Amino acid sequence: MADMAGMNKMTAISQDTYGGPEVLREVTVDRPSPGPSEVLVRVRAAGMNPTDWKHRRFAGFLGRLPLVLGWDVSGVVEAVGTGVTLHKEGDEVFGMLPYPYGVGSFAEFVVAPARALVRKPKSIDHVQAGAIPLAALTAWQVLVDAANVQPGQRVLIHAAAGGVGHFAVQIAKERGAYVIGTASAPKHALLRELGADELIDYRTEDFTEIAPVDLVFDALGGDTVVRSLTILKPGGQLISIAIRELPEDLADRAAALGVRAYPLLVEADQQGMRAIADLVGAGKLKPVIEATFPLARAAEGHALGDTGRVTGKVVLTVP
Numbered sequence: 001m002a003d004m005a006g007m008n009k010m011t012a013i014s015q016d017t018y019g020g021p022e023v024l025r026e027v028t029v030d031r032p033s034p035g036p037s038e039v040l041v042r043v044r045a046a047g048m049n050p051t052d053w054k055h056r057r058f059a060g061f062l063g064r065l066p067l068v069l070g071w072d073v074s075g076v077v078e079a080v081g082t083g084v085t086l087h088k089e090g091d092e093v094f095g096m097l098p099y100p101y102g103v104g105s106f107a108e109f110v111v112a113p114a115r116a117l118v119r120k121p122k123s124i125d126h127v128q129a130g131a132i133p134l135a136a137l138t139a140w141q142v143l144v145d146a147a148n149v150q151p152g153q154r155v156l157i158h159a160a161a162g163g164v165g166h167f168a169v170q171i172a173k174e175r176g177a178y179v180i181g182t183a184s185a186p187k188h189a190l191l192r193e194l195g196a197d198e199l200i201d202y203r204t205e206d207f208t209e210i211a212p213v214d215l216v217f218d219a220l221g222g223d224t225v226v227r228s229l230t231i232l233k234p235g236g237q238l239i240s241i242a243i244r245e246l247p248e249d250l251a252d253r254a255a256a257l258g259v260r261a262y263p264l265l266v267e268a269d270q271q272g273m274r275a276i277a278d279l280v281g282a283g284k285l286k287p288v289i290e291a292t293f294p295l296a297r298a299a300e301g302h303a304l305g306d307t308g309r310v311t312g313k314v315v316l317t318v319p
Contacts, residue, residue, distance in 0.1 A: 007031075012068045012107035013298040013316075018057055021299040021306065029068075032111040034081035039114050041093065045130030046105040046295075047072030048314040049163055053305045061100035070105030070316075071097045073112065074120060074129035084114045092126070093117040094277075096133035098268040106298055108318055116268045121281040129280075131287035131313035132167075136276045138266040139168035142217055142239045143175060145272070146264055151176025153214040156207065156231070158224055160196060161187040161288075163313050164241065168217055169194045170285050177215075182207055187311060190288065207231070218242055225261070226250065232259040239264050288312025294319070 010031040015023045034040045052069045055062055074094035077087045087093060095117035097103060097110065104110050120129045143149045155172045159165045160181025172179045173195030180198040181191050188199045200207045208227055214236050216228040221242030228238055229250075238254070238261040240246075246254075246262055254261040279285035292315045293301040301314045 010108040011295065012104075013070075013295060014066045014068050015056060016066050018059065018065075021056070021302040023056065024299045024302060026296050027066075029107075031109050034079055034084075034111050036082040037084060037114055038081040038111050039077050039084060039087050039093075039117065040079040040081075041073060041075040041110050041112055041117070042078045043073055043105055043108055043110055043318045044075040044126035045292075045318065046070045046074075046316045047131045047134065047163075048301050048305055048316060049134050050305065051100075051134070052106075053302050055103075056302060062103065068104045068107055070107070070110075071099055071103055072130055072133045073097060073105040073110055073117075074126040075110075075318075078109065080114070086114045087117065092120040094120045094126075094129040094133060095270075095273050096137055096266070096268055099134065099266050102268070106295065106316060108295070113268070115270045116273075118270060118273045118277050121277055123281055123283070127289065127292055127315050127317060128287050131289050131315050132276065132280065132285075133273065134266060135163040135313065136167040136171075136285065136287075137269060137272050138164045138241055138264075139171050139217075140272045140276060141266060141269065142241065142264055143168060143171050143215075144275075146239055147215050147237055149175045149177050149215060152178065154178045154180065154211070154233075155215045155217065156180045156182070156210070156213045156228070157217045157219075158182050158207075158228070159219040160191055160199075161311050162219060163310065164219055165217075166191070166194060166288050166312050167285065169196050171279070172217075173197075174279065174284050180210060180213065190311065194288075212236070215239070226253075229254055229257055229259060229261060232257065234258040237261070241266070290314055292317050
């Protein structure tokens with residue numbers, strides 16, 4: 001009887017309060033069960049993103065405790081709910097839990113809508129797959145869905161070596177754009193390998209001195225947004241993933257300059273995930289992984305994220 005009870009439990013990383021990495025603790029909780037149109041995934045890897053450490057510190061979108069964080073997931077389908085035909089038990093899948101409310105992948109098991117997940121390309125392992133979904137989907141939705149980047153357009157990507165930025169460089173290049181990135185000088189060699197055409201060391205150079213661009217992909221917010229408006233071509237766009245709403249004065253300034261500026265929040269999107277999986281399978285999109293930590297050491301991954309100096313992604317692994 002005790003063994004059966006244990007089978008219905010799992011390990012997760014939870015928090016009862018907001019704060020630094022020390023609020024995270026390993027707990028034993030009930031294993032979830034998939035409902036209609038859902039699948040239960042045995043987690044093999046879960047990517048960490050800036051939104052994870054932000055939601056660890058503040059209520060953010062979620063506003064509930066206790067809280068198990070994590071939106072990225074790569075793993076194996078353990079069970080399927082009623083009506084699921086897309087996946088079956090034993091399938092290797094990856095994807096993003098519906099952002100922001102479908103959180104919980106920092107655990108041994110997680111339930112996800114079946115259509116939030118796609119098959120993991122055989123060319124990558126679970127650690128690589130776990131690094132991809134949220135960041136790559138964000139880049140895809142900015143560059144493809146929103147901006148519809150075309151060959152020959154000039155695209156400036158701020159924080160180009162970051163989790164979202166390094167995917168944005170690759171996707172923009174695959175779209176045929178001329179890609180400019182801001183990053184510290186030690187990261188320039190990596191970004192050139194990923195396809196960047198021009199790089200700006202934000203510590204010693206002024207990005208506003210470059211020739212006008214068609215699109216600014218902003219992941220920094222603040223004064224960077226204001227300054228970036230000045231380098232857009234007439235009719236150009238600035239899309240920010242670092243702000244929730246565009247201040248009225250900034251919208252007015254953009255209109256006066258004849259450009260558009262607006263925020264974007266990533267959404268779960270099976271079509272986008274399939275496109276990303278195809279790029280990965282073709283060797284045209286690859287994750288850069290700064291570090292991996294076992295699930296029990298999630299706090300160390302958060303501490304690394306808090307430095308703001310992560311190149312690419314940090315990934316949690318689950319035995």
